[in-house]
Amino acid sequence: MFSRRQIMAGALVAPFFPAGLTSAHDTVSDTAACCARLARLFPESLDAVRGLGVLCRTCDQPSASRTDLLDALCPDPSARALVAHGPDDVIRRWADAKIRTDFAEGRVVRVDGWVFSETEIRLFSLLAGA
């Protein structure tokens, strides 16, 4: 059974990427800037996501650096460029599709009972250190 706090955290993350983000075209491409952009995907639940990220890091690749995690999230230059320069709503759709594909193809990780996609694990871990 959940506590109300757990439910709220889950509920905030459940839609994965809430709508209503800005679509500014940032030009930054370094890791820190990418992390900052990805953090904007969770305007109201970043603390919960970071908390999950800390938990994820203890369970999955605890020694991975932020660069490693970002490389794993964006293994090809076009994805990296998208995160660095794309509109927020496009980034959201890209990540959403990536997460759904992870689930469909069985790339999932169980953390304290919760089932996450590998993409989410990397994303949460990345933001936990951001």
Add this chain to the structure above:
Amino acid sequence: MLVDARKLPSGSRLTAAICVIGAGAAGITLAREFAGTAADIIVLESGGTAYDSATQALARGKNVGYEYFDLEGERIRQLGGCTGHWGGECRPLDPEDFSVRDWVPHSGWPFGRTELEPYYRRATKVVEIGEYDRFQADWDEITGAHEAFQAIRFTTGDINPRQFQNSPPTRMGTRYGPELDAAKNIRVLLNANLVGFETGDDGKTVTAAKVGCLGGPSLTVTARAFVLAAGTIENARLLLVASGPDGKGFGNEHGMVGRFFQEHIAHRELAHMVPASKPQITAYKEAMQQGSVAAAFTEAAQRERQLPNFLIFFDAYLTGSEPPPIRSFKALVGGVREQTVPDRFWTHVGNVMSDLPGVTRYAFRRLSTPDETVGYFEIGFVAEQVPNPDSRVRLGSERDAFGLPLVELDWQLTDLDRVFMLRALDHTVREIGASGLGRVKIVIPENGDGWLDRISASHHPMGTTRMHSDPRHGVVDANCRVHGMTNLYVASASVFPCSGAGSPTYTVVTLAIRLADHLKQQIA
């Protein structure tokens, strides 16, 4: 007409074209199919039109396997049989349930679902539900009728909805009793218990049914065909009793009678899902009450992933923990709405009484505040059991008032049931994620430890006289005739070789109609 057999002269010898043993869903349906025809039908019903404790005690038995319901309370010896306490949920078996699936041992029926479809259509009238085609509803139709179901709408194409229809429920004793009473060619002998058979010299043709009445006369019924329609457990018992000193008679040449007892395995609270979209909880529950909707893998997805058939149910809850008194209160209210007695009824009553002020406050708050949205769904499965020859009904050492052995039920699951549950859960969670339905927390251990403590049976006993074209693997053939017997037939869920995941009563009625058509040809 309805006749109290206790008032007939002892030694009476009655004659009919067909003698049906049991007046439950199968027996009454079969008899009604003959109403107004030239065929004389006699139906033997152990009970009367009301509950009688001495008669009900004939249903006693012992559970020696996995935890199961009390056998005396599980079955009803009364006109109408177990339709006197069924919940009324109807759903046909799915096409894949009839297939031989190499990953499900002992799977497959002798025919496909298309064979049953005309009878499923006719059976809708018997159980008083809507058109058969409603069972085929897809996600568009289901969410079109009830927006609340959007929360569980899978979008990957591998999981389809499974729409149930609710019978009133049809209590066949009260609903069809007057009709049977008025039928000139049907005699329903009440308080008439089958205590044995007489056969011809070859032992393969039943010539008469021997009937005993508690504290009353003994009778004999001769007929050209006999149909056992006494339910899954009793059918096996009666055949085993009749099988003779060597136990090889009456379809038991290969020791198959009583084997493959199956239930629908209810896996409770496997996981919780925080939904991405949150319907109003009342709207969701009301939609469910109008006809449950479950989700299930398509036939192709089952084959590709080597899954059994199972239904995924989403029970809606508000956020946070609810103490046992509140949960019990909800269970009781749900029972009232569905006109059923919930499992562990007295435990629920005790829980409610333990905090009556708290339950009262809760009820008042629910009535006086606006509807709330679903906080989370509890995910559970109702799964087909892997057919298992070691799960069986046997004759025990205790005897009933007629001196006949009472049953021992040895319900056994296999480790494959656990493996299938874990595999099914894994794939379900993946589909939820791939469909973006929400976030899932699995609440059982990864290896399924303790799974037996989280399951229960579903009041759906099946499979003890399974249908198979080969007598080495079954008890009845595709026409429900007992292998090796010329004129003895079986009707009830005992003939199911595989259980599927849908409720059995509707299929029991369907098979009874089909058997009636067959018998009409046989006795013509």
